[in-house]
Amino acid sequence: MSCKTGIPDLDEKIEEWIAWDQNETTCNELKRMVVEQKVDELKAILLKRISFGTAGLRGKMAVGYACMNDLVIVQTAQGLLKHLQKEKLDLLKKNGIVVGYDGRYHSRRWAELTAVIFLNGGYPVKLFSQVTPTPFVPFATKKYKCAAGIMVTASHNPKEDNGYKVYADNSAQIIAPTDKNIQDSILQNLVPLKTSWDTSVLTQSCLLKDPFQEILDDYLKTISEDILSDHKKLNEAVGMTFTYTAMHGVGYFTFQKLCDLIGIKIVPVPEQRDPDPEFPTVKFPNPEEGKSSLDLSFRTANSINSVVILANDPDADRMAIAEKHPNTGEWKVFTGNELGALFGWWLLDCFKLKYPDEPISNVCMLCSTVSSMILRSMSKKEGFTFFDTLTGFKWLANLTLKLEEDNKKVVFAFEEAIGFMCGTRVLDKDGVSAAAHFATMTSYLYSKGQTIAGKLDEIYSVYGHHISCNSYYICHDGEKIKAIFNRIRNFTGPNTYPQDILNGKYKITSVRDLTTGYDNNRPDNKAILPVSASSEMITFQFSNGLVCTLRTSGTEPKIKYYTEICASPSITDKKAIEDTLAEMVDGICQELLQPNENGLITRSTS
Template sequence: MENGLSSTGDISLDQAIQQWLQFDKNPKTAAAVREMVKDGKVEELRKCFRARMEFGTAGLRASMGPGISCMNDLTIIQTTQGFCVYLEQCFPDLKQRGMVIGFDARAHVPSGGSSKRFATLAAAVFISRGVPVHLFSDITPTPYVPFTVSRLGLCAGIMVTASHNPKQDNGYKVYWENGAQIIPPHDKGIAGAIEENLEPWHESWHTEDALQSPLLKDPYNDMHSKYMQTIQKHCFHRELNKRSEVKVVHTSVHGVGHKFVQAAFEAFDLRRPYAVEEQKDPDPEFPTVKYPNPEEGEGVLTLSFALADREGATVVLANDPDADRLAIAEKQQNGQWKVFSGNELGALLGWWVFQCWKQQNAGKTPVKDVYMLASTVSSKILRAIALKEGFHFEETLTGFKWMGNRAKDLLDQEKTVLFAFEEAIGYMCSPAVLDKDGVSAAAIAGEFVSYLATKNTSLSAQLKAIYEEYGYHITKNSYFICHEQETIRQLFERLRNYNGEETYPKDCGGFAISGIRDLTTGYDNNQPDNKAVLPTSKSSQMITFTFANGGVATMRTSGTEPKIKYYTELCAAPGNSDLNQLQAELDKLVDAIVEHFFQPKKNNLKPRPE
């Protein structure tokens, strides 16, 4: 290599390193690359430079560090330059309308990377092209970015966050002018523009100039105020809230949520929740948890339970670090804590939002114009409620990008979108944010708990009542960890060629299969032409099996983590309350799927950690 650096013996790798050192102006990441070259750490260099992060509909998510495989100053600049050029092509009025950038509290000392630093670099790129930028001056929840896009009529938004990922990771989440996350073909268009704009523009590094530019605006105070005013439209029991003595604990899991959930409770005239002191302030090290993900359950909520027990609180609310998701736990009569699954919370919040709508809109808006949405891997409990109550239920592909875009389509048709959810504890309780929102969901849940207290009942009892009225929907979801893409590909290809070429399995361990939908290939044997109605994607694996006993199981790959996930549900008709029998049946079905379809020992799959 040039500059006296020794060759790795791989021409393409050497070229990538050489270009990196030519482009990178971050002294920490440039020095780290030079040190690896000097020490002959070829494998480490390959990890950093083997492939550029793939820009998809989820944007970017990777570990922070040097090289094109990681999140760092240079890759943020390159990504933003491509995004900016693509927006210029799509929006002739980009320089009039502008865009918004938000960030969480993540930071990585070895590389000098942080969410705030990345957000500032992204702002510098746009400002260098004469584009007005609304850059939040402080950390905010992710929902504030799509809220700002919609509220101010902007062309796009960027949120720098890795949500609940491990501390070394960061991400770059993109919203379109409609306030929803991007969907195809924008991902491919942006990815192509990134490749064509890899060399940093001169002004892209000039963050100090950008921060002094008249094109830079701080939307923080205005959007915070307007957000709180907007969610108050979903407060239906203010007088009850004022009198409520219900005690609630909240944890932000070292993320951004504390201040905003406290403000949301105040906006609803609810008693402010007790905050878990050890976790309420942002800390990029996440010192009290192994994984900063409340979806993992009790391990993340241990400190919350202890505080609740001390204060006599019966409900715990938990946000993930960027506060777009919400977990809820409730103390049971036996003194144990129940952590509700995402599907159970979908049933509870969906039912509650509909009850509130009915109370407010009696005789005003036809129920036939009301919609609720859920992802295809989430519980179908909303479908059961919709069938009885008369509103519409639709399912979309996995991810709020699909629900957000579909919700916007319906809103544009002057339909009412009340609620949307995904089983990964994501809830959209207000169409003001066309994405999951853990802040508004927390306040609405707080009001729900206060209402139930006046009826001397609980979330657990209400969930049982919902299932008894609309039919039990019991679920069992988990995942296997697999880092080998070829293993994953072979596993799914085996299912597509189970009994010879192009034959799917007809049963699984004695459970007869009645329907198969493959959203990787576009096959669906429940459709007249065997073609799936939902959009397909060859870049991700996803197969759904419907069983003769009423069970449904979906297997899919994660877009952001090395996981193969599975989602199973068994639905019973209203009146069938033999829950033990249903649970036993579902357990047997899941065991059969794991044994016959996943074959974890043969494929060297690691189960979800306890």
């Protein structure tokens, strides 16, 4: 059978793939595509390469260099090994790496291939023997002082995807320029070694250890200790029953054990309790999607008279909450920003109880710049220190480490995409510990005759309404996305941004463009937050206090928008604020993003 298309550079890549790939399934798939002369598809998967960035790798599982498969994983692990040999050799020799994986298709296989490459290099590997929550990997990286941590997961992406997340030796996700250095190292080590495919080393090497039980025990003990003993007693006394969904992921086993330690009772959604790579009951296995992803949770909760739902995403690093209204019976799914406000109040209160003599000025709370600024408003009134960072927990975690070096106490960090870091036990978002803290907070509130929604209203009455509207459009055309943002940057002429929306009704007072480094709110027009030309991110501030950020996703084909009005506590007409926000969001989307003209796909209603 001829494996040629008649296109020299493409045929070279086809021949190369067949020579290198030892996975029969993907090899046969490639050969079939050649026989069927699917030239455009072959060009897309062989002449382009999936890029390693600060989020590691994430993409569709299929044949080709642009996708996730055995060969790409082997090349990635070989490149990562060479990078660590160059940058962290002593630590690599002494403590090696830790590798975890979730319940998706091929996750275990790719974790094992990674382990094989490091073991054959002569370095210690701690490979989890079963699926684990993503937070276990940074936790283990920190505990064992590893040179790196690797988690094979695509988090909440559709079932067709998988990913490869890397943590640095400081247990935080890697940041630039480490990502570029790893990418360069991958490209310099593309030829797979014969030993890279030899999994027999997994049963023979004395350098291989299974950290599962030790990490599970230590994690449970550590997180349990973070919850005050009086609150554990209160959990048992109140006796609330929480509905829990793992969204066909890996969270239930660990969370159930943690709940046993802190006095929380959960009833899992049975259809979604255990890992299932098919995600058969949800179109998108992401609780951030809201009610559309929680249908079975509502059904389970209603059947057992449970009024609060706790949800993790499939790799258990994110957490969502829903509460049933006591009068109407309607379910409210809280946004990440609303949960950030609740966590901020609760964890500050717990810190004061636990450390009554610690100056509040030493306390820090953090959020990403596209998240609600409720923590900033709280800090002005309460006296703790607030910081915001670029989007992504890699920035929050690395700033946390710097603050700890200055003897500051970081008690909470969050991003609006339902990611929460309660304390510094895990330097990443952790949906398991977040669910434990939130369930404890809920027991406390209900013991006082108060609901979660009621407490949120109380927080806003003290610090001012912070009303946000965040969503996205789907766009699979990267060139179209570039054109949209280039139009915004050259709105009325070269290098001119929009000055208002809705025919001048709402004026734009400042623009910060973290793609180009422009910020007209600074004396030199230069942004102080890190700049990345490889992603799109523009923030507009309006004269009425609304802040809007437009950005592209690092892991999905989306244009995201984030908007928030931060009102004074003296403004009590919430409906008027909401109406203004809705009008402005519609104007921003129609005038700047032009979804109809650009064929953007609207997020389905949740």
